[in-house]
Amino acid sequence: MPKNSQPENTEEYFRKFRKHLQKTIVVNDEDFEHLAAFFTVKHVRKKEYLIQPLQVCRYESYVVEGLFQTSIVDDSGRMHTLYFPHEDWWVSDFKSFKTEKGSNMEIQALEDAVLLQISKPALEKLFLTLPSFERFFRILNENAGISLQDRIVQNLSHNAEKKYHEFHRKYPSLHNRLSQKIIASFLGVTPEYFSQMLKRQKSENS
Numbered sequence: 001m002p003k004n005s006q007p008e009n010t011e012e013y014f015r016k017f018r019k020h021l022q023k024t025i026v027v028n029d030e031d032f033e034h035l036a037a038f039f040t041v042k043h044v045r046k047k048e049y050l051i052q053p054l055q056v057c058r059y060e061s062y063v064v065e066g067l068f069q070t071s072i073v074d075d076s077g078r079m080h081t082l083y084f085p086h087e088d089w090w091v092s093d094f095k096s097f098k099t100e101k102g103s104n105m106e107i108q109a110l111e112d113a114v115l116l117q118i119s120k121p122a123l124e125k126l127f128l129t130l131p132s133f134e135r136f137f138r139i140l141n142e143n144a145g146i147s148l149q150d151r152i153v154q155n156l157s158h159n160a161e162k163k164y165h166e167f168h169r170k171y172p173s174l175h176n177r178l179s180q181k182i183i184a185s186f187l188g189v190t191p192e193y194f195s196q197m198l199k200r201q202k203s204e205n206s
Contacts, residue, residue, distance in 0.1 A: 010041060013064045017116055020062065020088055025136045035130055038122045042115045050091065050107040057096035057103055059117040063089050066113020067177055071185065072105055081186040082151070084110075084174055090140065091115070111177070155188060160197055163187045 014036050021027050027035075042061070044050060050068065051057050068091050070083040082105070085091035096103040097120060118126070127134040154166055164187055168175065175183075184194035 013041060013114060013116060014039075016064055016088075017062055021133075021136060024139055025132045027132070031130060031132065035126055035133055038126045039116045039118050042117050044109045044113040044115060046109055046112050048109050050109065051093055051096070051103050052106045053104055054102040055096075056100055057093040059119055060090060060092045060094075060097060060123060061115040061117045063087055063091055064114040064116060066109060066115075067111045067174070068107055068113065069110055069182060070105060070107050079185050080188065081182060084171055084178070084186070086171075086174060090144075094141065094144070110182070160187050160189050160193070161201075164197070 014032075017036070017039070018027060018032050021032075039062075042059075044066065050061070053073070063085055065087060067087075068085045069081055070085060070091065070093075071079050071081045073079050085107075091107060093103040093105045093107070095101075096105075100120070123137075127137070154163055158166070164183075167183065167186060180194055180198075181191045184191045187194060189197070
């Protein structure tokens with residue numbers, strides 16, 4: 001366990017992290033103690049930005065607790081939500097992290113959150129000293145690529161009702177943690193249209 005990190009519940013944070021890793025790779029006590037030393041605990045307050053446009057993403061972050069909104073803002077000022085990273089997800093702008101160039105995204109905490117973070121130099125060193133973690137990260141990014149492809153296909157081929165169904169499937173525990181305005185930005189519709197859609201669905205189901 002990292003000797004320099006002493007926030008409350010640190011042991012529980014890393015217990016959750018180990019459980020997360022073990023869904024993909026085998027991690028014995030010695031390996032976990034080694035890799036845990038590369039991570040630091042970060043507390044993020046509600047409404048605080050993890051990253052904003054033009055900032056360079058310096059960390060990959062595992063979400064222990066909390067909920068984030070990853071979005072972009074178009075030239076007209078309209079927000080488009082890409083993801084809702086939450087417990088047991090990772091959150092970052094991987095392109096900015098990898099290239100060390102400014103991000104075009106903003107990532108904001110919708111709730112108080114706890115992260116386990118690793119910097120790029122630390123991650124590269126960990127890959128060299130623990131090859132199994134490099135395999136874990138490769139699988140993580142492969143799954144992220146599949147998820148992004150699915151998101152693009154949905155945006156191009158599904159109407160708002162189908163997107164809303166997929167939202168429930170992908171984020172079954174988040175509906176009551178998000179405002180209608182934020183869900184609408186994920187679906188690519190205005191809050192007014194989304195409200196009318198919900199009323200229509202309710203009427204059809206009654």
